[in-house]
Amino acid sequence: xxxxxxxxxxxxxxxxxxxxxxxxxxxxxxxxxxxxxxxxxxxxxxxxxxxxxxxxxxxxxxxxxxxxxxxxxxxxxxxxxxxxxxxxxxxxxxxxxxxxxxxxxxxxxxxxxxxxxxxxxxxxxxxxxxxxxxxxxxxxxxxxxxxxxxxxxxxxxxxxxxxxxxxxxxxxxxxxxxxxxxxxxxxxxxxxxxxxxxxxxxxxxxxxxxxxxxxxxxxxxxxxxxxxxxxxxxxxxxxxxxxxxxxxxxxxxxxxxxxxxxxxxxxxxxxxxxxxxxxxxxxxxxxxxxxxxxxxxxxxxxxxxxxxxxxxxxxxxxxxxxxxxxxxxxxxxxxxxxxxxxxxxxxxxxxxxxxxxxxx
Amino acid sequence: xxxxxxxxxxxxxxxxxxxxxxxxxxxxxxxxxxxxxxxxxxxxxxxxxxxxxxxxxxxxxxxxxxxxxxxxxxxxxxxxxxxxxxxxxxxxxxxxxxxxxxxxxxxxxxxxxxxxxxxxxxxxxxxxxxxxxxxxxxxxxxxxxxxxxxxxxxxxxxxxxxxxxxxxxxxxxxxxxxxxxx
Numbered sequence: 001x002x003x004x005x006x007x008x009x010x011x012x013x014x015x016x017x018x019x020x021x022x023x024x025x026x027x028x029x030x031x032x033x034x035x036x037x038x039x040x041x042x043x044x045x046x047x048x049x050x051x052x053x054x055x056x057x058x059x060x061x062x063x064x065x066x067x068x069x070x071x072x073x074x075x076x077x078x079x080x081x082x083x084x085x086x087x088x089x090x091x092x093x094x095x096x097x098x099x100x101x102x103x104x105x106x107x108x109x110x111x112x113x114x115x116x117x118x119x120x121x122x123x124x125x126x127x128x129x130x131x132x133x134x135x136x137x138x139x140x141x142x143x144x145x146x147x148x149x150x151x152x153x154x155x156x157x158x159x160x161x162x163x164x165x166x167x168x169x170x171x172x173x174x175x176x177x178x179x180x181x182x183x184x185x186x187x188x189x190x191x192x193x194x195x196x197x198x199x200x201x202x203x204x205x206x207x208x209x210x211x212x213x214x215x216x217x218x219x220x221x222x223x224x225x226x227x228x229x230x231x232x233x234x235x236x237x238x239x240x241x242x243x244x245x246x247x248x249x250x251x252x253x254x255x256x257x258x259x260x261x262x263x264x265x266x267x268x269x270x271x272x273x274x275x276x277x278x279x280x281x282x283x284x285x286x287x288x289x290x291x292x293x294x295x296x297x298x299x300x301x302x303x304x305x306x307x308x309x310x311x312x313x314x315x316x317x318x319x320x321x322x323x324x325x326x327x328x329x330x331x332x333x334x335x336x337x338x339x340x341x342x343x344x345x346x347x348x349x350x351x352x353x354x355x356x357x358x359x360x
Numbered sequence: 361x362x363x364x365x366x367x368x369x370x371x372x373x374x375x376x377x378x379x380x381x382x383x384x385x386x387x388x389x390x391x392x393x394x395x396x397x398x399x400x401x402x403x404x405x406x407x408x409x410x411x412x413x414x415x416x417x418x419x420x421x422x423x424x425x426x427x428x429x430x431x432x433x434x435x436x437x438x439x440x441x442x443x444x445x446x447x448x449x450x451x452x453x454x455x456x457x458x459x460x461x462x463x464x465x466x467x468x469x470x471x472x473x474x475x476x477x478x479x480x481x482x483x484x485x486x487x488x489x490x491x492x493x494x495x496x497x498x499x500x501x502x503x504x505x506x507x508x509x510x511x512x513x514x515x516x517x518x519x520x521x522x523x524x525x526x527x528x529x530x531x532x533x534x535x536x537x538x539x540x541x542x
Contacts, residue, residue, distance in 0.1 A: 026400070110400045170423055171380060171396040173387035272423075279422035349422050 003141040003168045004029035004071075007097055007161065008037070010145035011069055013180045016095070017043035018068035020057030022050055022076060025109040026165040027099035030071040051079035058094045059087050063216065065185070065207030067149050071097035075106055077116055078123070084158055085124030086218045088242060091195070091203065093152035093185060096120075097145065097161040099168040100319075102344060111344025112165035114271055114319040120160045121298050127239050129246035131253060132160040132298040134270035138172040144295060146180040151253060153185040155245055156202050162297060164319060166272040166346060188212060193223040195238075201245035247299055254301040256294045263290025264312045265359045268305075268328050268336075270294040273317040273347050280352035289356050297324065302331035313359050315339055317347045362416040363500050364425045368442040369434030369455070371409045374487035378432070379411035381491060381509045382501065386415040388512075389505035395423045408437045415500060430498055432490055434472070436460050453494055455486070468497050468536040475528055485525035488514075492529015497537055503530065 001009070008030045011019075019034040031047070038045035044061070048054040054070045061068035072080065077098045087094055102108030103115050116123075120132050131151045133144040145161050152159035188194055188204035194214045195203050206212035219227040220235045228234040246253070259281055265288060267277045274293045281291050290311070292304055305314065305328065314336045316325035322338035329336040339355055341347045365382065369375040376398050383396035398411040412425040431452040433443040439459050446452055446465045454462070456469035470493040476486040488510060495506045507526060514522045 165400070166397075166423070169398065169400055171383055172420075172423075173394065275422050282421060346422075346424055348426070 001138055001174050002029060002171045003135075003138045003163065004099065005033050006138045006141040006174055007071070007145045007163065007168070008033035009176065010142035010180070011095065011149065012037055012041070013142075013177075014067065014146035014149040015182050016067045016069050016149060017041070018046075018058065018061035018066045019044070019070065020046045020048050020061065020068070021054045021070045021072065022048050024073045024076045026101055026168050027071045027073045027097065029168070030097060030099070051076035052083065055080040055083040055087070055094075055096070058096075059083060059090070059092045062092045062094050063208050065205070065210070067093075067095075067153070069095035069097065069149075071099065073099050073101045073109075074103040074113075074116060077119065081119075081123045085126060085128065087158045088124065088128045088130065089218045090216050091156035091242070092158070093156050093205075094158050095145070095148045095152055095161065096158055097163060100162065100164045102342065108344055110165065112272060112319055112346070113342065113344070114162070114164055114273075114323070115342075117162060117297065117318075117320065117323040120162055127243060129243045130158050130160060130298055131155065131246060131296065132162050133255070133295055134162045134297045135167055135295075136271055136274040136293065137167065138170060139174045140295065141167060142174055142176065143180075147255075150181065150183040154183060154202070155249065155253075156185075156205065157246055160298075162271065164272050165344070194225050195221060196223040197241050201241045201248065250299040250301060251303065253296055253299060254304065255296040256292060256301055256304055258290070258292055258304070258307070260287045260290035261307060262287060262310050263308060264288045264310050265356050266290040266292060266308045266311045266314050267352070267356070268292045268294070268314050268316045268324070269318075270297050270324065271319075273319060273341070276347040276349050276352055277317060279349040280356065283349055284353055284356065286360070288360055300324070300327045300331070305332045305334075313337060315352075315355055315359075317341065317352060319346070362414070363430055364428040365413045365415070365430040365432065365494075365500065366410065366425060366428040366442060367412070367432045367434075368408060368410045368438030369487075370437065371407045373409075373434050374484070375409045375434065376411045377513065378487040378491050379413045381506070381513045382494070383413045383415075384512060385501040385505040385509035386413070389508045390501050392417055393420050395420045397423060397425070408435065408441045410438070410442050430494070430500060431463070432494055433459055434486070434490060439463075451498060453490060453497065455490065468493065468533070468540075470529075470532050470536065472529065472532070475532065476525060479528060480521065480525055482521060485522060488522050488525035489529040489532065492526040493533035493536070494529075496530045496533025
């Protein structure tokens with residue numbers, strides 16, 4: 001199965017019943033698959049006029065209680081930024097798939113990149129936190145997309161599947177489970193204000209049509225959802241909660257794999273370059289070289305770095321000029337070195353082995 | 361045993377489909393691991409297209425083809441772009457009608473396009489003829505697996521035509537093997 005098809009299948013298995021999007025290379029197969037499948041299962045496929053409308057339709061669909069998603073790539077992703085902030089502020093669960101290609105601008109439509117990793121985190125204005133996963137195989141296109149819906153619903157936050165052209169277009173065998181774990185959105189309890197923090201800072205969800213009259217606004221709002229945009233205390237309380245509900249759950253959300261925890265030279269990777277690192281580690285067959293592979297990229301699992309007690313250097317191969325490498329460097333006193341590859345080619349295992357050997 | 365197979369030809373020949381079918385035969389029907397990738401670009405019908413399959417008994421980590429040991433070349437442009445550099449240890453299948461040059465490595469001349477046209481009256485199945493010849497000459501997947509994978513992959517109503525194309529390919533491949541030993 002192709003990676004993009006697996007992404008769509010994972011979403012459907014997780015109960016996604018609304019897809020609103022505007023096709024763009026190299027994500028188009030996701031829209032095509034959804035267009036074929038949605039009508040047969042009573043879902044909705046809506047081809048919108050552009051990406052602004054696509055993400056707006058997804059937010060609207062989510063407020064009816066549906067699991068909703070869109071998929072795009074760089075240029076479309078840029079257009080979605082404004083409404084992504086709206087989804088954060090209104091605590092709208094939604095899944096946004098970005099099959100990354102070379103940028104800036106229209107750049108390289110058919111080649112892989114990981115240049116949008118900071119954009120998904122900081123691309124919309126204002127202080128915010130989001131969740132992002134990054135698949136490294138066709139199997140993970142399925143699994144992590146399904147998981148993204150659970151994370152989005154659990155924390156009421158836009159959740160990103162940060163894929164890339166390599167993973168999106170390659171074909172591999174996958175094992176499709178009989179069912180995937182679906183953790184439904186917690187409904188708003190009767191007698192509770194719609195934006196009251198509750199115990200874990202995540203309010204219950206008052207879906208439209210379920211008897212609640214709820215005001216949904218991008219303006220700073222109080223626990224009732226009413227605009228209150230001049231009181232500093234209301235703003236601080238709200239935005240600190242929106243950020244805190246994600247950052248405070250970092251350990252709960254974190255999902256990563258560790259190879260050789262006693263290693264001295266440690267690769268940190270996510271997405272397609274993880275395949276090059278895994279090959280390099282297998283070829284090296286040396287316990288002094290380790291690997292931290294992130295499946296959840298945001299929130300960044302800072303504590304996972306400290307677990308490599310013998311690390312002398314972290315090497316971060318990315319298909320960009322250095323994005324997550326900066327985040328890693330923020331959380332450790334050990335040197336953190338970028339290994340950049342842009343233009344569309346994956347790092348060769350040979351290059352990574354040579355880099356690692358240089359530090360042994 | 362690991363194999364890296366590179367297919368090239370011109371857009372419209374079904375080069376990518378041939379690779380997908382081969383990968384499916386290995387991964388689904390022969391129980392091995394396979395990864396299929398392709399050069400993905402704005403070329404449409406006519407341009408040189410390339411697709412690759414890695415087949416291995418172990419899980420495949422790095423998904424890109426680095427040193428193909430098997431080449432399937434179905435156009436002269438494809439040969440120049442993706443086949444000319446084949447090392448001497450490789451084996452190549454060339455469409456004998458559409459590829460003028462010959463490589464330095466071992467090769468089989470397979471008249472897949474000519475036979476698809478003259479015997480089956482459908483040039484569109486030349487890629488399936490080539491797949492049959494590939495399996496007969498290299499044994500990279502089993503004949504049973506490729507047959508099932510072809511049936512999984514082709515449009516309804518064309519199964520018989522495609523099976524005949526595949527079997528024709530088996531015969532052409534076997535004949536080429538016999539010529540080689542003679």
